[in-house]
Amino acid sequence: MTxxxxxxxxxxxxxxxxxxxxxxxxxxxxxxxxxxGPTRVAVAAEVRNAAACRLCRGRKETLSPYTLGGVHDSxxxxxxxxxxxxxxxxxxxxxxxxxxxxxxxxxxLSDAEYVETVGVIVNVMAIDQFxxxxxxxxxxxxxxxxxEPMRVRPRGAKPGAAWVPLLAPEDVTEAEADLxxxxxxxxxxxxxxxxxxxxxxxxxxxxxxxxTPTGASWDFESRVREISYxxxxxxxxxVSVLNGCFY
Numbered sequence: 001m002t003x004x005x006x007x008x009x010x011x012x013x014x015x016x017x018x019x020x021x022x023x024x025x026x027x028x029x030x031x032x033x034x035x036x037g038p039t040r041v042a043v044a045a046e047v048r049n050a051a052a053c054r055l056c057r058g059r060k061e062t063l064s065p066y067t068l069g070g071v072h073d074s075x076x077x078x079x080x081x082x083x084x085x086x087x088x089x090x091x092x093x094x095x096x097x098x099x100x101x102x103x104x105x106x107x108x109l110s111d112a113e114y115v116e117t118v119g120v121i122v123n124v125m126a127i128d129q130f131x132x133x134x135x136x137x138x139x140x141x142x143x144x145x146x147x148e149p150m151r152v153r154p155r156g157a158k159p160g161a162a163w164v165p166l167l168a169p170e171d172v173t174e175a176e177a178d179l180x181x182x183x184x185x186x187x188x189x190x191x192x193x194x195x196x197x198x199x200x201x202x203x204x205x206x207x208x209x210x211x212t213p214t215g216a217s218w219d220f221e222s223r224v225r226e227i228s229y230x231x232x233x234x235x236x237x238x239v240s241v242l243n244g245c246f247y
Contacts (some may be wrong), residue, residue: 014135024123024206028044028142030145031145034151034196047120049074061139085114085117094244107163116199123202154176166188175197179200212229
């Protein structure tokens with residue numbers, strides 16, 4: 001398997017962060033909850049390929065992405081409908097809509113397959129962008145591993161608060177007991193991928209290292225990184241504005 005490494009990094013990378021990235025890379029190659037290893041790696045490849053897609057670039061220049069038809073420049077490993085989901089999320093997330101997602105769920109993906117796709121996207125983008133930020137090229141994608149996905153859906157997941165069902169803290173079973181820590185508030189960012197608990201765990205594992213540990217946001221006095229909490233939030237706010245993220 002291709003191992004993600006930081007030995008040649010131009011800057012020092014915390015061991016905890018490097019290990020979180022390595023675990024995410026190994027997990028990317030393995031069967032997930034709803035997608036096989038080859039499909040997960042193919043999703044990751046399309047995440048990177050989306051930036052060069054002519055259809056996506058054209059749509060970004062239009063008033064509405066629905067005014068421009070065509071076929072994506074894809075790598076050919078996934079159905080066009082799945083490619084469209086990946087490319088839209090990667091290149092134009094600010095103009096996604098519930099109507100768009102409802103059409104996806106009615107035609108090509110289940111809600112859990114969609115959530116696992118999002119889970120792969122956010123982890124690959126987080127690691128790739130981190131590496132670019134420290135002057136490194138994105139790591140080679142791992143070779144996929146054989147095996148079948150688990151296909152297990154949490155019993156307590158319910159529709160209502162989001163476009164897809166979520167698992168609320170009061171509805172977790174013993175199998176998901178580790179999903180939510182004992183903190184004053186479980187945010188909806190933490191719940192976002194909970195329809196596929198393994199994706200929620202993977203996202204939180206990277207977030208705890210690339211951002212702050214769970215619960216640290218409630219402790220304004222402690223210093224968990226080399227920069228202060230205020231400096232962290234200033235950077236996070238600026239990135240949010242640049243990315244059009246108004247969560």
